[in-house]
Amino acid sequence: MCRRHRPGYLIEDQLGRHRTDDTHFGPTDRVTISMTKIPNPTDKYVGSRVRMRRMMLGLSQEKLADALGLTFQQIQKYEKGTNRISASRLQAISQILDAPVHFFFEGGPQLAKGGQALGDSPSPAYVTDFLTTTDGLALVKAFVRIKDASLRRSIVRMVQAITGESE
Numbered sequence: 515m516c517r518r519h520r521p522g523y524l525i526e527d528q529l530g531r532h533r534t535d536d537t538h539f540g541p542t543d544r545v546t547i548s549m550t551k552i553p554n555p556t557d558k559y560v561g562s563r564v565r566m567r568r569m570m571l572g573l574s575q576e577k578l579a580d581a582l583g584l585t586f587q588q589i590q591k592y593e594k595g596t597n598r599i600s601a602s603r604l605q606a607i608s609q610i611l612d613a614p615v616h617f618f619f620e621g622g623p624q625l626a627k628g629g630q631a632l633g634d635s636p637s638p639a640y641v642t643d644f645l646t647t648t649d650g651l652a653l654v655k656a657f658v659r660i661k662d663a664s665l666r667r668s669i670v671r672m673v674q675a676i677t678g679e680s681e
Contacts, residue, residue, distance in 0.1 A: 558595030559622040565593040567611045
């Protein structure tokens, strides 16, 4: 008789290996099931978009939490994807952050039937990760204020030269 774990939970086998797939374990296998739920990719993505938009507006987690009647720790959990944002809460967040609800899903992971990820989102995660940092946001804000398109292209070429990356 085989024991199955619950999908989405972290499994540690007797050799200390961690798995999250739908593996079957035999009756002699000793496994530890961690009740730490792995965040859903869409929940993480939506949370990162909430963080990005909040930072773009210069709003603190505490101020967003106050506007929603929550604690800043709850906002942290939303932004990390640890806790899911309900539809009504996302609508309230979208009004406070002055962004349409679909903004929080744009470029997110594509899901197949059954909720399994199809692959990488059209927008690489490192872009979103960068934009949610203070430096990334400051750089983008400053860059878009440059009106001269040829100067912007020159800056991009200069950064590519510094990093050794070509077009």
